[in-house]
Amino acid sequence: MTTQTLPQLERREPLWTRLPVLSHVRNSVGLQRGMLIAGLVLTVVFLLMALLAPFIAPYGFSQISDAKGDFPTQDPPSAQHIWGTTVGGFDVFSRVVWGAQTAVLVIVVAVALSIFAGVALGLASGYIGGWLDRVLVVVADAVYAFPSLLVAIVMSIVISHGQSSLWGGILAAAISITVVFIPQYFRVVRAEAIRLKAEPFVESAKVLGASSWRIMARHIFRNATRSIPLIFTLNASEAILTLAGLGFLGFGIEPTSAAEWGFDLNKAISDVTAGIWWTGVFPGLAIVLTVLGLTLVGESMNDLADSRLRTRGRGRRQRTTTAGTSESGAPQTGAVPGYAASTEASSGQEGGQA
Amino acid sequence: MTALIETPPEAAGVPAPAAKRKGGGLATYLIIRFLLIFPTILILVTMVFFLMRITGDPITAALGGRLPADQLAQRIHEAGYDRPIMVQYFQYLGQIFTGNFGRTISDNRAVTEMLATFGSATLELAINAVVVALIVGIPLGMIAAHRRDKTPDAVLRIFAILSYATPVFFAGLLLKLVFSVWLGWLPVAGRASTSTEIALTSLAQPTGIYWLDALRSGNMAAFWDVESHAILPALALGLLTAGVFLRLVRTNLIGTLGRDYVEAGRSRGVSEFRLVTRHAYKPALIPIITVMGLQIALLLGGAVLTETTFEWKGLGFQLAQYLTARDFVAVQGIVVLLAVIVAVTNFIVDVVAALIDPRVRY
Amino acid sequence: LTGCTGPSGGSSAQSGSSSGGSITVGTTDKVTFLDPAGSYDNGSFMIMNQIYPFVMNSKPGSADPQPDIATSASFTSPTVYTVKLKSGLKWANGDTLDSTDVKFSFDRQLKINDPNGPASLLGNLASVDAPDPTTVVFHLKQGNDQTFPQVLTSPAGPIVDHKVFPADKVMSDDDIVSKKAFAGQYTITTYQKNQLVSFKANPDYQGLLGKPATDTVNLKYYADSNNLKLDVQQGNIDVASRSLTATDVDSLAKDSKVKVYKGPGGEIRYIVFNFDTMPYGAKTPNADPTKALAVRQAMADLVDREAIAQQVYKGTYTPLYSYVPDGFPGATTPLKSMYGDGNGKPSMDKAKQALQAAGVQTPVSINLQYNPDHYGTSSGDEYALVKQQLEASGLFKVNLQSTEWVTYSKDRTKDVYPMYQLGWFPDYSDADDYLTPFFTENNFLKNHYSNTTVQDLISKEATNPDKSSREQQIGQIQDDVAKDLATLPLLQGAQIAVAGTSVKGVDTTLDPSFKFRLGVLSK
Amino acid sequence: MSEQLDVRPAAQPETVLDIDDLEVSFATDAGEVRAVRGVSLDVKAGEVVAVVGESGSGKTVTAKTILGLLPETATSSGAVVIKGQNVVSITAAKLRELRGRDVAMVFQEPSTALNPVFTVGWQIMEGIRAHRARQGGGGEGHRVGRKEARERAIEALRKVGIPDPEKRVDYYPHQFSGGQKQRVVIAAALALDPELIVADEPTTALDVTVQAEILELLRDLRDLYGTSIVLITHNMGVVADLADRVVVMYQGEVVEEAPVRKLFAEPREDYTRQLLAAVPHLGRDSASEGATERLHQGGEVLVEAKGLEIVYPGRLGSPAFRAVEGVSFTVSAGEVFGLVGESGSGKTTIGRTIAGLNRATGGSLKVLGHEMVGFRERSFRPLRKEIGFVFQDPAASFNPQLTIGECVAEPLVVHLRPQPAQLRRRVGELLESVQLPASYASRYPHELSGGQRQRASLARALALEPRLLVADEPTSALDVSVQAKVLELFREIQAELGFAALFISHDLAVVDQLSHWVGVLYKGRLVEQGIGSRVMNNPQDAYTKRLIASLPVPDPVQQAERRVAHRALLGG
């Protein structure tokens, strides 16, 4: 019903400058840009590692022997195993590289699922309101108050039920993370939907007689989800940590199913106290650097999108002349504040007209 | 693990404090907020109940490797775990309403006693960690906000991210290695050394918070022993939270620093230091406290990894254990307690925020 | 059986005067119930062994059941086992300890029959009589049960105070402690469940074990074995027992401040074959018992137990070539000669032959299940190695899968897994505990293995009072099952404890009875 | 009395502020923005200098430079000399000493310029205690004690006319009304007796009646204490009312500077002339000029309110709020009904209710014959195509994700579902009808200027050729010159298409320019309605009288007369 297509209109800015990350890089300067780029570099390395794992990793993730025979166990870094081997004889370097793949898969599945569900519920709850909203909010709050690792554990039991193959394991981890994240997306999207609902452009659609569906799909959805990339990066790093935590508690993905950093790190704990540092340090660093990278990207994007936090904004936001503004003295509380300020910032260019 | 998303409860549809400003009674608002605790707990209990039943039963968990299937089934039947689930559910609800939380299945203790024992341990850890987080997070957050986008800010932000990005068990391991194994300054794990623990548990009315017990009994040796055990876990968990606090303080402070009233203060010749620490900080405190409250509540449940790493026998640690044992009674009890804590903390946070914000004061 | 003295290496230490100092022992085995009727696990049983009296017990260093608080115990007829108690026994709370308590304890076990309790061990017990204060008469269902004295030493065997314990329900730990219902070597002075328990020598104990070497012993609980390791290494605790990882043990062995003790272990690890669903199994479309056997044989030919024990477990496990582990009377090693190169090492050729002879098409695809969380975290490494060993020959294509414990336990008996990992820890120290539960009609494996000859032999062996012919029968059973390969035994565990160099007596308690006795430790 | 002010005692007025060739530029994403280019001006003691100019012309930047409040991204050159010190190059510590004591600032929005969590007394004291006391001879004084500071704060509050200052000094900002807040802000500026006050749009956020009081207060400051004021505003009425001298800025430069009467009487520059021409002037150019009875009376009654009552439900324990009460009026086909009233009087509420965005809760409201009390969206939806709505803030009323073309097309798509080609043509026509090039259809809202956006918004509202248009303050977000063009367009289109309109504004002059019939709303009640020019010239209701008296007209001579005439009325 909302598929009425409009004439193909020429767009004035090239697409690539409007892509979230690239436009952020363009808009940043100084240290803020430095941090964003550092984050991007770490993230890209991480992604490349995942993508090219078969080419980068010298061995398979569960390979413990090659033509020359069994791998030595707990072998210190050497030419053959540049980061050494684990107690089971796995090659640490290979597992770290393959681990990136697992991490990416888990992130993609987990975040995609939670975005999908969280956004749908958040939109409905925020826009439709009423009882639906109240019930969903209480439920989401309850889930939020639920210790997240507990949800993850229970879910991984419920889901993994049977076997943990590579995909089984990844799905189990991902879905358990999803359950934890849905309330977060729900909150953010719902808050945005509620804010947008009162925006004049939504009201103007309403006065035009547009149906609720059309309003949600065409007006609220796209605007409410603009902050999603920011949460995405933040949650991506949380997903890695949750996965690592699950691995640590023994609910993770088994080493024969896939390489998983948290699991390896957990297994390496007795190694570390025995002076065998290489089995723990590399997966540990992989986790830390990946989370660092993703968080840097997320935070920088967040700061750039938020004119309050942006280093160098465009002109100051215009104040409208009417007294209609309410006494909203208190600062915003959200970590992912709206984008409104930045879109309105351009209204100061009236000069050319006079 | 949900530490980083700092969405305050306001975003979550619990009626925002803004509603209060419209002239309604703060009391009404708080009462409603208080009443909301109950549906929340009911939902949690229900979720836990059904989820736990899906995951299996405690008897299989304990004896699945030893008994023939028919014997196992018989025992499950005798324990009543094969009755219709709704019957079990309503029976359980009935018990809860009469205040009977039952006894844990896997280690047979009264749930209330178990909650008190482990709750006090977790409370102690949480207090310690929050102290660390506040001492580290708030001043550093102020510095970062004040020197935003300068080198100190960048360094502090990286520090904040690193403290968050390092899995707590990894950080804990490193702390143990450095301070216990290499330097030998601090004990490896546990809440107290054996003798202290015996001394403290044989007190007449222990609170279960060791440093408090030690102080009350005037046993200074025990006090120092307890404190030396507390340092590493508090650091591990506290730094994790400090990272979040730092970020939170920084973001909100930057927000208020850009406000007109700060500019107004500046135009009156107020020093930059005072602008940051008074003019901008106090208004920023309201959202900070809201989110911090949530954080602290989550800290209680989120301490699983820290507690496991440091043998800190608290709720989080126990939760993981009971879960493995499919001890639904215990898990349900813990979740109810956590829900109450979260709800009550939110409630208290609202009251505190109200005290700070004159606009909602009546 | 009575009056026979086992080898007792360290028994001289315990006869000396006990030291005034205290010893702290760290462990990872958790307690569920102190009440014997409510628990059936190592952690609880470990404490029960210190605080409750037994009718039968074994001296440190041996696994031979001997009268503990009894003066004699023997079969007075095939189905009657009569015990004479010592007189003048007392509970730590002052109650007298006599035959009423013994009868009460066993009646209670049967009555409560707790889902988590060990009542199933008393399956052969019909009733108990206490004709006079020092006499207890056990009436058995099956005559000459050779395992019965062992059962009396097992988790079903602790005697409890009938004035304190309720007859029909499980009692809470705190009540037991506050009512001082102890009559073992030790009493408990402070009890923080699964955190810290302190024991004090019980002056009234008159049983087999004698006066403990150390008056005060603390038992500290750990969740993470790495902390246990660090604490024993740092000297914060004197002894660490159980659940250290192979790497921990390996590195502690290199540490001069501590000493690693190894004793015989009863734990075994093996692969179960489901005779219905394994390749060519009875319920598969191309069912063929010969081919199925060939598959099992080929697997037995290919596994390299030594490699697993060394690589994955660094010697904390040893290869297991039979169904009854090494160290039990009657244990043999049939799989060593029957499979592989005949010397315990794998043989690819033999495996190939076995499959070819049966006309099995290679590679054989198998689904192998293991459990990552119940049998230690190294299961993953262990099965990765098994997979590699099987696949290296090119004869097998292994699809390795793992499943979380509770589901695993359920599914394994529902024919979901064609072959799967399992472990076993004995209830008491007798070879029969490795045979009856596994190969009789209604065994707990539920793997559809059935061999009537074997079953006959087992029931004979279990009631054969003659030691040597019984051992022979046990040997025969092992040979027969080895031919059928109902399961594939892989490894046998060792008991491992680590102690500071000044601690004495650790080696004494790591005996085939698998009871860790605090009373022999001193420093 | 104000007359004599213009004839100031000629005793060599000392210069308190001297700006010389000031240049300010900002580093931005888009490169350097030169916000102020070579501005020079000076302010004498006891003088009110108004700086006017359209939005973005550099007024605020200039004002901030005076106090050294520019953000770090700014670079400035030139000289801003206060008491012999050049603010542009002075050290931070010196600058801090100077701020507040020698020059103080009054902000536009009193509600944001006061910290909500501190008492007003604390905030005023902050400024006092940040400085050493002034001691006659200019030597460094002592640090001001808490008690003394408090006394001075009370004194300052008293000076700005806050009643009961001893008590009110401990109030929090939210306990004051908007006008009082602005007085507090001024008191904070006064507390240190600065010689110069920089006031950046000090009355823009206030209602006209309140604005009149604040202007009076500022005048008193100048008269009683000889304080010089730099008054930044875009409101020519305010300029005419208060200023001695006017500086006109355009694109960062000073284009003209003249005494106020001279500037209004004979503006030199083209730009100034345009600016003055664009200012709506009460009583000039009225739409109902000469009308003696209600126009369009015979037309079909499109909106009919009878005893209309609109209540906002209270949330969570707060009582319900009655925003509109017992309002009755009609709007007939072809008629422009102007609704005026100050902030919070319920104008928007009525407009939104007519458009079905709010619920009418009592009385009766018939819109196109449909009863809106207890209405159902479903039955009302078909009527929506007969109603257009123009929002106040054109930037906010467009979905930032959609192009202007898509936005304008939306009503067509929703109601008519035309072919794409047809749609494109119609969108082009619509844009051209509001004097926008059809090619703008492919632009995004932020790529248009404010005035262009409001035109597009008008195009969207007119897309379905509605019979009724509700326009809620359609021009109040715009600069005067832009506003003039949009109003002109509105008037032309209305005349051409003949739709009825409910035109809402708080600006009497604007309403008068457009409306045939005017209603005055006060606290939710319609206190007066009538032919526009009549209401303006001869108000009946006391409130209307005060409202009209408060409005400064952009003509210093006329305004001075009005002030004298209305003094009694305003004193109340």
Ligand SMILES: Nc1ncnc2c1ncn2[C@@H]1O[C@H](COP(=O)(O)OP(=O)(O)OP(=O)(O)O)[C@@H](O)[C@H]1O
């Ligand atoms: N912090 C800043 N960074 C970049 N550009 C700025 C900044 N502040 C102001 N500008 C630019 O400087 C120019 C002058 O702005 P200024 O705020 O002085 O205008 P103004 O005359 O006060 O307008 P208004 O009437 O809207 O308040 C504008 O083009 C604005 O975009």
Ligand SMILES: Nc1ncnc2c1ncn2[C@@H]1O[C@H](COP(=O)(O)OP(=O)(O)OP(=O)(O)O)[C@@H](O)[C@H]1O
């Ligand atoms: N959603 C709402 N809930 C409760 N009260 C409201 C709501 N919207 C407006 N009000 C109140 O209703 C009254 C009238 O508001 P309205 O917006 O109609 O005023 P207005 O005349 O348009 O003012 P302005 O000139 O400032 O736009 C005000 O007191 C306002 O606070």
Ligand SMILES: [Mg+2]
């Ligand atoms: Mg300005």
Ligand SMILES: [Mg+2]
């Ligand atoms: Mg309005």
